[in-house]
Amino acid sequence: MFEHTEHDAKSSHALMEISDVSKIFTTKHATLPAVDGVNLTVNAGEVLCLVGESGCGKTTTARMAAGLSKPTAGTISYDGQDIWSLDKAGFGNFRTAVQYVHQDPYASLNPIRTVEATLTAPLRKHGLAKNGKEAWEQATQLLRRVNLTPPENYLSKFPHQLSGGQRQRVAVARALSLDPKLIIADESTSMLDVSIRVAMLNMLGSLRDDLGVGFLFITHDLAIAKYFGWQGRTAVMYLGKVVEYGPTPEVINNPQHPYTRALLDAVPEPDPDAAARKLEGGGLKSAEIPSLANLPSGCSFHPRCPIAEDGLCDVKEPALAPVARRSVSCHVVQREDGHPGDRIRPPEPAGATSTS
Amino acid sequence: MADAIAALGGTVPGAPADAGAARSRGQGVFAQLTRSPSGFAGLILVVLIVGMSVLGPLVVSPPVSDVNLAWNGPSGAHWLGTNGSGQDVLKLIVRGGQVVIFVGFGAAALTTVIAVAIGALAAYFRGRFDAIMLQITDIVMTVPQIVLLAVMGAFFQLDSPVALAALLGFLTWPVLMRSIRAQVLSLKEREFVEAARLLNLGTWRIVFVEIVPNMASYILINFIIAVTNAIYALAGLYLLGLAPMSGSNWGIMINDAWTSGAMFNPLAVLYILAPVAMIVLLNLGLIMLSRSLEEIINPRLRDS
Numbered sequence: 032m033f034e035h036t037e038h039d040a041k042s043s044h045a046l047m048e049i050s051d052v053s054k055i056f057t058t059k060h061a062t063l064p065a066v067d068g069v070n071l072t073v074n075a076g077e078v079l080c081l082v083g084e085s086g087c088g089k090t091t092t093a094r095m096a097a098g099l100s101k102p103t104a105g106t107i108s109y110d111g112q113d114i115w116s117l118d119k120a121g122f123g124n125f126r127t128a129v130q131y132v133h134q135d136p137y138a139s140l141n142p143i144r145t146v147e148a149t150l151t152a153p154l155r156k157h158g159l160a161k162n163g164k165e166a167w168e169q170a171t172q173l174l175r176r177v178n179l180t181p182p183e184n185y186l187s188k189f190p191h192q193l194s195g196g197q198r199q200r201v202a203v204a205r206a207l208s209l210d211p212k213l214i215i216a217d218e219s220t221s222m223l224d225v226s227i228r229v230a231m232l233n234m235l236g237s238l239r240d241d242l243g244v245g246f247l248f249i250t251h252d253l254a255i256a257k258y259f260g261w262q263g264r265t266a267v268m269y270l271g272k273v274v275e276y277g278p279t280p281e282v283i284n285n286p287q288h289p290y291t292r293a294l295l296d297a298v299p300e301p302d303p304d305a306a307a308r309k310l311e312g313g314g315l316k317s318a319e320i321p322s323l324a325n326l327p328s329g330c331s332f333h334p335r336c337p338i339a340e341d342g343l344c345d346v347k348e349p350a351l352a353p354v355a356r357r358s359v360s361c362h363v364v365q366r367e368d369g370h371p372g373d374r375i376r377p378p379e380p381a382g383a384t385s386t387s
Numbered sequence: 388m389a390d391a392i393a394a395l396g397g398t399v400p401g402a403p404a405d406a407g408a409a410r411s412r413g414q415g416v417f418a419q420l421t422r423s424p425s426g427f428a429g430l431i432l433v434v435l436i437v438g439m440s441v442l443g444p445l446v447v448s449p450p451v452s453d454v455n456l457a458w459n460g461p462s463g464a465h466w467l468g469t470n471g472s473g474q475d476v477l478k479l480i481v482r483g484g485q486v487v488i489f490v491g492f493g494a495a496a497l498t499t500v501i502a503v504a505i506g507a508l509a510a511y512f513r514g515r516f517d518a519i520m521l522q523i524t525d526i527v528m529t530v531p532q533i534v535l536l537a538v539m540g541a542f543f544q545l546d547s548p549v550a551l552a553a554l555l556g557f558l559t560w561p562v563l564m565r566s567i568r569a570q571v572l573s574l575k576e577r578e579f580v581e582a583a584r585l586l587n588l589g590t591w592r593i594v595f596v597e598i599v600p601n602m603a604s605y606i607l608i609n610f611i612i613a614v615t616n617a618i619y620a621l622a623g624l625y626l627l628g629l630a631p632m633s634g635s636n637w638g639i640m641i642n643d644a645w646t647s648g649a650m651f652n653p654l655a656v657l658y659i660l661a662p663v664a665m666i667v668l669l670n671l672g673l674i675m676l677s678r679s680l681e682e683i684i685n686p687r688l689r690d691s
Contacts, residue, residue, distance in 0.1 A: 097585065126587040139578040143600050152596075153586040202582070209586060 045111075046213055046245050047073045047096060047129070052105035053271075054091050061324035065091045067271040068105070070351075073213060076243040078263030080256035080279060082294065086320065088271040089249045093217050096247055097131045098122070109213075127157065130206035134218040136198035140190040146201050147186040150174070153208045173204040178234055196227035200234070207238070213245040214238070220255060232259050253294055257283045267291045270323065270331045277357020287359045289336050330362065338363050419683045426679025432672025436665065440484025447481045450474035460654040467657045470640075471647045480661050483636040487666065490552045490621050495613035497556025498563065503599060503606055505560070506567030511575055511594050517568075524561035532558050533623065540629030551630060555617045563609050567602065574598050604684040611677040615670040622666055637662035 054066040066088040073079045081089045094100045095107055098114050106113045109125045117125060133139035140149060150173055151166035153159075160166035167186070174182035177200040190198055199219060206214055216235065220228045236259060238244050246263075250256055256265050256279065265282040267275040267290065275288040286292045293315050315335045321327050327334050333344040343362050351358040352365050359365065421427050456473035459465055467476035509517040535558065545551050574580065575598060583597045599606075624630040625638030628646075632639055644650075644659035 099581065099585070123587050126585060129585075131582070131585050133578045133582065135578065139582050141579040141583075141597055141601070143603070144597075152583075152588060152592070156586070156588050156592065205582065205586070 044075060045072045046075045046077075046109070047247070048106075048108045048111075049092070049096060050106050050108070052092070052095060052102045052107060054088075054095060054100065055103045063323040064271050064326070065323065066095070066102075069268075069271075069273055071266055071273070071276070073245050073247050075212065075245055076239065078239060078246040078248055078260040078279075080260035080263065080265040081247065081249045081268060082251065082253060082256050082265055083268035084251060084294075084320065086323070087268045089251075089268055090217055091271075092268070093131070093215050093247060093249050097129055097215050098125060099131070127153075127209040128212045130209065130211040130214050132199075132202050132206050132214060132216045132219040135222055136195055136202050137190075137222075139202050140198055140205075142190055144189075145186065146170075146174070146188050146190075146193075149201065149205055150186075150208055153205070157209060159209070169208075170204075173207055174201075176207060176238075177201070177204045178230075179204070196223050196231065199223060199231060203235070203238075207242075207244075211244060213247065215247045215249070217249045218251070219248075221250065221252065228255070229258075235259065253283060253298060267294065270321065270326065272331065272360065273351060273358075274332065274361070275357060275359050276351065281355070281357050285355065287354055287357065287364050288361050289338050289364075290332050293335075293337075330360075332361075420679060423679040423682070425675045429672045429675025429678070432668055433676055436484065436669045436672065437488055439481055440488050443481035444485060447478050449482065450478035458652060458654050461657060467661050468654060470643065470655070470658050471649075476640075476658050476661055479635055479640055480637070480665060483640060483662065484665060484669075486548050486634070486636040487618060487621060487638060488669070489548050490555065491614045491618035493549070493552030494555035494559070494617035494620075495610050497552060498560040498613050498617075499606060499610045501556070501560040502563035502609075503567055503602075506564040507571045507594050507599055509564075510568040510571035511590070511598070520564070524564055527558065528561045530558075532620070536620070536624060537627070537629055540624065544631070545629075546631040546633060551621065551624075552617075555620055559613065559616065559620075563613070566609075567606070570602055570605070571598055574601055604681045607680055607684060608677045611673045611680075615673055618666060618670060637665055 049069055049071040052066060052069050053064065056063040056065055069088075069092055071079060071081075071092075081092060083089050091100070095102050098107070101115060106115070108114065109129065112121070114122065114125050144152075147167065147170055150170040151160065151163075154166045154169050160169050170186060171182035174180070174185055179185045179197060179200050185193070185197070185201070190201070193201065199222075203214075203219075214235075219235075220231050223231055232255065235246070239246060246259075248256070248259055250259075260279045263279055264277060265275075265279040266273045267282065267288065269290050275282055275286065275291045282291060283295070286295055316337060316339075317335045319335075321331065321334060327345070329343075329345040329347055330336070330339070330349050333339040336344065339345070340363060347362065349360040349362050349365070351360045354364055354368055420430055451474070453469075453473035456465070456469045457471050459469040459473075461468045465475045465477065467480065469475055470479070505520050509520040536554070539545070539554060543550075545554065571594075580593060580597060583593045588597070621630065622638050622641060625636075625642045626645060628642055630638065632642065640662040641659060644655065644662075647655075649655035649659045
């Protein structure tokens, strides 16, 4: 499963490698393969967007990448070393180098600690600030970094005195406090108002460009993946597997996997006439997501897939293989090698405009 | 723990710009206390009774025994009358609170510290430590307290207030420990705890600085309830004659009045009622105070 090494080779070194990672949750009634054999790489200073609908295993993958949960199979390596075989000091270094920004800024800040206490605790603990005054100065710098100015106005505030966008900025400032190499942003902008979201993305983009921080950016919104991860790569997940993985412009402007196409078709259409002409369910045969406990045979997407072929897709599981400058796991697309013609897109009514 | 205390008080040390904010926040606490009439009345009761008991022995001379004055009713010289030894009851009341209050607060502090430390750590670590601690709470909770106190009182010389406080404290922690454990089990799954783990802040700090202060008002209120419980338990011990009868305090006064048949003597009724009233008023004040403390500690309620 190293088909996509051609993408990896162009950048200097892999900061984080997720190799053949699976996470199987076992409950009393069923085993749930939340993540199944995922291979991803994040290079230093690069953005990797992880896209998919709810329950596809994005967050589980992110939590494993952050070392918050242990994969049931496969390895997560940071700087070339398997994080679960590191000694205590090594794991501590990994912990501080890889930071996580949660989805919900209302839950991720301690309600009884001021912004200052939240920001100075890691600085003091890890010796980045020797005394209270230094910690205070560094905290003001962190707040400036995330555009909360003047910082003095925010330091003594409690989280409940801040708006959602301000809280999320504080959460980012906290993640930056230990000078991380990789930030895992788990739907970090999805709870913010649209107007604030762009400012937030621009701020994160400046961290990426100015500080060279790598991002594992998780989102269900392809527009955000496109906006934030244009120079990086995008992986599309479906039911615990990566179905399409490649440079963001390729994946978003020229999607190959029928699921990626459906996701792009599901992006709301600003023109109501065009929206009305759009097919129900984004051209999928069914809008229902199969249960992880009872996955379909063969390709797990085949019950919903508009181009599924009987006797092939419902029997044999597809593997990721290079197609048109990215990797795709789809028998039909692989066979037609990036020229599936009109077969992927279901017939649209005359006059319908393409959304991608 | 310094940070935990800072969090309890709501001020953050070490920040030059914060001094003014801390002062105004301190004034805010006082304003909050005076805003709720019952909370303020409770505060006044507690401050008056504790102040009297702490300062009383320094100001008021010990009452002298005078057989000629035995069982006198209230008079200008003896406002609350005298007891069977002719001692002034008012002086006994003023001088008799120290031990009761010390044992009450000492036992409550001990039980709260044990309960919070063990409950929080057991919930955070789970596993073997948790299982063992739960077994211990089962055992301690099953032992009938008053019987154990009777046996302990009979076998050991419980002649120092410290020993009494320790005994009461060690017997009462399991109930609070269980509820602290339950709350930490829920709090530790919150995302801000995960964020603290990601920042590698250290287990000790995560448990006692990030998690425990979130329960500050709950802990403080339980501490106050523990004070009242310990005071009642101590009064019970004295009434049953299980605690040492050396010296003089409210508990010993109740016991003395009881054993010398004060309830059959109309002139001595104040001798038994006065210490009972002091204990009841102190506990009433503490409970009224605890009600308004919730609003003061929770920053969310404080500002609204």
